[in-house]
Amino acid sequence: MIRLIEKGVYLFNGNALVEDVEKKGLTAVNEEIQAAGMKPLERLPEDRESAAGGTIAANIIAAHNVSGTKNNYRIRFDSLASHDITYVGIIQTAIASGMKRFPIPYVMTNCHNSLCAVGGTINEDDHLFGLSAAKRYGGEFVPAHLAVIHSYVREMMSGCGRMILGSDSHTRYGALGTMGVGEGGPELVKQLVGRTYDFPRADVVAVYLTGAPRPGIGPQDVALAIIGAVFKNGFVKNKVMEFVGPGVSNLPVEFRSGIDVMTTETACWTSVWRTDERVEEYFHIHGRPEAYKRLEPAAAAWYDAAIVVELDKVKPMIALPFHPSNVYTIEELNANPYEILKRVEEDARSKLENPELKLNLTEKISKEGKIRVDQGIIAGCSGGTFDNVVAAAQILRGGSVGNGEFSLSVYPGSQPAMLELIGNGSVGALMEAGAVVKTAFCGPCFGAGDTPSNHGFSIRHTTRNFPNREGSKPGEGQISSVALMDARSIAATAANGGVLTSAERYGELLHDEPYKFRGDLYEKKVYHGFGKADDSQELIYGPNIRPWPKVYPLADNLLLKMASVITDPVTTTDELIPSGETSSLRSNPLKLAEFALSRKDPLYVGRAKAAQALEDDRRAAVEGGVPVRGEAEKLLVSAGMADSAAQTAIGSVIFAVKPGDGSAREQAASSQRVLGGQANFAEEYATKRYRSNLINWGMIPFITDSADRDKFKAGEWLLILDIRAAIESGAEEVGARLIGPGGEGKKISLKMPGLTKDDRAIILAGCLMNFYANENK
Structure with a gap:
C-alpha cells in the first residue's frame, strides 16, 4: 500500500519512477522505462543538481525566491489568508511595524469565532474590526458562515504556480498547483511590510501515486495511510511533498484536495501536485480559467526521496486518539477491538495529566464484539467538500441515523457548495436520514461546537484528533475521544446505527455527481477591497481588542x-x-x-x-x-x-x-x-x-x-x-x-x-x- 524510498530517485516523463539509476546503467533503466510504456532514453541524466531543478516545486519556488541562491529561500508570496482567530493580532502587529497598505491580496475569513461560545459581543467585535481593516488597508473580507478559510482560498484565490501564505497550519492548496504554507502571524506581518519569508532549501519528496481507489475509499483514507507511514519517522518533516505519477489522473480534484490538506499532519513544509485537464475544468467551473496552467516535472526530475502509494490497495482507515498518525484499517480494528482500544487507553493514560481520567473506549465494545460510536462529524476544509457530502448522502439516502445516542452533523465547507448540495438533493437526503446540516464553520476541528459527552466517542472527517481537540477539558474531569475517518465510512457507520462500519460495505451506492459552483454568492457578500485602501476609514475596536504589551530588548x-x-x-x-x-x-x-x-x-x-x-x-x-x-x-x-x-x-x-x-x-x-x-x-x-x-x-x-x-x-x-x-x-x-x-x-x-x-x-x-x-x- 505504502512504500518509502529513503534515497533519491529519478522520475522520467512524469511516469516512470526509477531507483539507483547510475548503479543500474542505461540498459536496465530503459527496461523499466519501456515497461511503463515510454520511449527509452538515449543517455542517462548528467547530474542530479540540474535534474533537481526539474521538479514542479523547484520551479515554483524559483519564481518566488528573491535570494539569488537555491540553498536559501527568501520568498515573496502572491497572497495571504487569515481567519478570525488570527487576523486581529496580525493587523495590530503590522500597524505597529509600519504597514500603510496591504501590498498583496489578503483575505480575512470568519470561520473560527463564528459562534458566541463565551457570550458577550467579542466575536462580532473582531469581525467588525476585520471589515474596517479590509476597508482601510485594502483587503478581502468573507463574512461569518459563508466559507471556511481553505475552502474559500481554493475556490477564489488558488492558481497554478502561485504561492499563498496563511496563518493557519492547514494552508494547503497543492492539488490546484498552488504551494500553500501555514505559519504564525508574524510571518504574514513580514509580507505585509514588504519583507520576505526566509527558509533553507527544502528537500522535495515525490509522492508517486499508482492505480485508483476502490469503491468506498475516500481521500481521508489515503491521507491517513500516508500520515501513518511518514509522521513518526519524520520522513517528510520540513520538506515538500510533490504528488506525481499515473494515479493522480484517477482522482477527482476535490479528492486530491482532501488528501492534500492532510499533508500538514505529516509535518511537511508544503505540497504541490501535477495538474491536468481535471484541474483545468475546476478553474473553468469557478470562472477563473486564467488561473490554470499545466504543471509537470521535467522529462528527467530528481527527487530527494519518494513515497509510493498504491491507491487500489488503500483500505478504509481510522486514526485513533491522540494523533492522525495512530492509524489502523477499520477492518483490523473491528477484528481486534479490545486489544487495540486497550492499547490506546494505556497510551492515553501516559499523556493525560490527570491519572484518574480514562478514555473507557473498551466500554464501547458490545457483547457481540462490535464498536459503538456516539457521534459522527463531517466538516471543514477536509471533510466538508462537495464530493464528500455527496458520497455521505448517497450512502444514507432512504436510511436513518437512528434516534438513540448516535448523532451526525455535516458542515459543507462553503455557502456555494451548500447551495449546490441542496440543488442536487444531497442536503435533503442527509436531513431526511436524521443528520443535522450546518453552516460553514471550523469549530469541530479545533474544539468549539459539537463536543461529545463525557467518555463519548466521536468519529470525524476533520483534520486532527489531538487531546482536547474535540472540546473536552481533562483538567475539569471531562474527557472524550475523537477518531479520524473518511466521510464515506462515517456515513456507513451512521447507516448501520452507530456501529463502526467500513464504507466498502456500501461501495455500490457511490457514483460521481457533477461538480458545480455558484460564485455569485460571494459577489453578493464578500468585500473585495484589494487596491481600494481608504485612509479615511477608522478601525473599529471592540472592548476586548487590546494591543500587545510592551516587550523589552534582550538583556545582557x-x-x-x-x-x-x-x-x-x-x-x-x-x-x-x-x-x-x-x-x-x-x-x-x-x-x-x-x-x-x-x-x-x-x-x-x-x-x-x-x-x-x-x-x-x-x-x-x-x-x-x-x-x-x-x-x-x-x-x-x-x-x-x-x-x-x-x-x-x-x-x-x-x-x-x-x-x-x-x-x-x-x-x-x-x-x-x-x-x-x-x-x-x-x-x-x-x-x-x-x-x-x-x-x-x-x-x-x-x-x-x-x-x-x-x-x-x-x-x-x-x-x-x-x-x-x-x-x-x-x-x-x-x-x-x-x-x-x-x-x-x-x-x-x-x-x-x-x-x-x-x-x-x-x-x-x-x-x-x-x-x-x-x-x-
Missing part, C-alpha cells in the same frame, strides 16, 4: 525560572495554548495568556507570573535609579548577580522534549512572551512554524541535550551569562548554570543552531514589532 544576562517541564514525547500547540473556548480571547493577549499550558501544566501561569513580578520590581528599581530590593534582590544575590542587576533580566522558560506539533497559531509562543517568557528549551522542535513563532516573539529556541533532561525541575532557576553578546556574535552555543536546591551549580550547554542574521536581530530587539520599529526610527 538572563535569570530564568523553569516555569514548566514537559517530558511527553511531543507537545502540541493545543497543549501550549488551548483551542476551543479560548479562541474568542485571541484579540486580548493578556486574557488569553491566562490559559497558557492550562491543560498540560496548570501551575505554569502562576510560576511565570511570579517570575514576571520579580522582573517588574527589578526594572522599576533600575529605571528609577534605586537599588533592587525585596525578593528580586534575594534572587539576584543567590545567583551571584547582585552587582549586575541592571544587566540581568528575570524571566521564565519552559522545557519540552519536542514542542510545537500542530497549529500555526502564534499565540502558543506569544502567550509565553507576555507572561515574561524569554526562551524555550527543547531537544527538537516539532515544526518550523513553532520555532519561527518563538523567534518572532523574541524568544530564543534553545536546543538541549537529552542527557540534561533530568536536570530540569519546575520552579527552579538557571542563569545564562552574556547571552546578548553570544547572539550578537553569531555564537551557536552558550553555557548556563542551574541554581537552586535540586540543581545547585550544575552546568548545561544550550545550542542555538540555524539562527539567521535577521533571526538574531529580532531576538536582540525583543520581538518582530520592536525590530521594525527600530528600523523606522
Whole structure:
C-alpha cells in the first residue's frame, strides 16, 4: 500500500519512477522505462543538481525566491489568508511595524469565532474590526458562515504556480498547483511590510501515486495511510511533498484536495501536485480559467526521496486518539477491538495529566464484539467538500441515523457548495436520514461546537484528533475521544446505527455527481477591497481588542525560572495554548495568556507570573535609579548577580522534549512572551512554524541535550551569562548554570543552531514589532 524510498530517485516523463539509476546503467533503466510504456532514453541524466531543478516545486519556488541562491529561500508570496482567530493580532502587529497598505491580496475569513461560545459581543467585535481593516488597508473580507478559510482560498484565490501564505497550519492548496504554507502571524506581518519569508532549501519528496481507489475509499483514507507511514519517522518533516505519477489522473480534484490538506499532519513544509485537464475544468467551473496552467516535472526530475502509494490497495482507515498518525484499517480494528482500544487507553493514560481520567473506549465494545460510536462529524476544509457530502448522502439516502445516542452533523465547507448540495438533493437526503446540516464553520476541528459527552466517542472527517481537540477539558474531569475517518465510512457507520462500519460495505451506492459552483454568492457578500485602501476609514475596536504589551530588548544576562517541564514525547500547540473556548480571547493577549499550558501544566501561569513580578520590581528599581530590593534582590544575590542587576533580566522558560506539533497559531509562543517568557528549551522542535513563532516573539529556541533532561525541575532557576553578546556574535552555543536546591551549580550547554542574521536581530530587539520599529526610527 505504502512504500518509502529513503534515497533519491529519478522520475522520467512524469511516469516512470526509477531507483539507483547510475548503479543500474542505461540498459536496465530503459527496461523499466519501456515497461511503463515510454520511449527509452538515449543517455542517462548528467547530474542530479540540474535534474533537481526539474521538479514542479523547484520551479515554483524559483519564481518566488528573491535570494539569488537555491540553498536559501527568501520568498515573496502572491497572497495571504487569515481567519478570525488570527487576523486581529496580525493587523495590530503590522500597524505597529509600519504597514500603510496591504501590498498583496489578503483575505480575512470568519470561520473560527463564528459562534458566541463565551457570550458577550467579542466575536462580532473582531469581525467588525476585520471589515474596517479590509476597508482601510485594502483587503478581502468573507463574512461569518459563508466559507471556511481553505475552502474559500481554493475556490477564489488558488492558481497554478502561485504561492499563498496563511496563518493557519492547514494552508494547503497543492492539488490546484498552488504551494500553500501555514505559519504564525508574524510571518504574514513580514509580507505585509514588504519583507520576505526566509527558509533553507527544502528537500522535495515525490509522492508517486499508482492505480485508483476502490469503491468506498475516500481521500481521508489515503491521507491517513500516508500520515501513518511518514509522521513518526519524520520522513517528510520540513520538506515538500510533490504528488506525481499515473494515479493522480484517477482522482477527482476535490479528492486530491482532501488528501492534500492532510499533508500538514505529516509535518511537511508544503505540497504541490501535477495538474491536468481535471484541474483545468475546476478553474473553468469557478470562472477563473486564467488561473490554470499545466504543471509537470521535467522529462528527467530528481527527487530527494519518494513515497509510493498504491491507491487500489488503500483500505478504509481510522486514526485513533491522540494523533492522525495512530492509524489502523477499520477492518483490523473491528477484528481486534479490545486489544487495540486497550492499547490506546494505556497510551492515553501516559499523556493525560490527570491519572484518574480514562478514555473507557473498551466500554464501547458490545457483547457481540462490535464498536459503538456516539457521534459522527463531517466538516471543514477536509471533510466538508462537495464530493464528500455527496458520497455521505448517497450512502444514507432512504436510511436513518437512528434516534438513540448516535448523532451526525455535516458542515459543507462553503455557502456555494451548500447551495449546490441542496440543488442536487444531497442536503435533503442527509436531513431526511436524521443528520443535522450546518453552516460553514471550523469549530469541530479545533474544539468549539459539537463536543461529545463525557467518555463519548466521536468519529470525524476533520483534520486532527489531538487531546482536547474535540472540546473536552481533562483538567475539569471531562474527557472524550475523537477518531479520524473518511466521510464515506462515517456515513456507513451512521447507516448501520452507530456501529463502526467500513464504507466498502456500501461501495455500490457511490457514483460521481457533477461538480458545480455558484460564485455569485460571494459577489453578493464578500468585500473585495484589494487596491481600494481608504485612509479615511477608522478601525473599529471592540472592548476586548487590546494591543500587545510592551516587550523589552534582550538583556545582557538572563535569570530564568523553569516555569514548566514537559517530558511527553511531543507537545502540541493545543497543549501550549488551548483551542476551543479560548479562541474568542485571541484579540486580548493578556486574557488569553491566562490559559497558557492550562491543560498540560496548570501551575505554569502562576510560576511565570511570579517570575514576571520579580522582573517588574527589578526594572522599576533600575529605571528609577534605586537599588533592587525585596525578593528580586534575594534572587539576584543567590545567583551571584547582585552587582549586575541592571544587566540581568528575570524571566521564565519552559522545557519540552519536542514542542510545537500542530497549529500555526502564534499565540502558543506569544502567550509565553507576555507572561515574561524569554526562551524555550527543547531537544527538537516539532515544526518550523513553532520555532519561527518563538523567534518572532523574541524568544530564543534553545536546543538541549537529552542527557540534561533530568536536570530540569519546575520552579527552579538557571542563569545564562552574556547571552546578548553570544547572539550578537553569531555564537551557536552558550553555557548556563542551574541554581537552586535540586540543581545547585550544575552546568548545561544550550545550542542555538540555524539562527539567521535577521533571526538574531529580532531576538536582540525583543520581538518582530520592536525590530521594525527600530528600523523606522
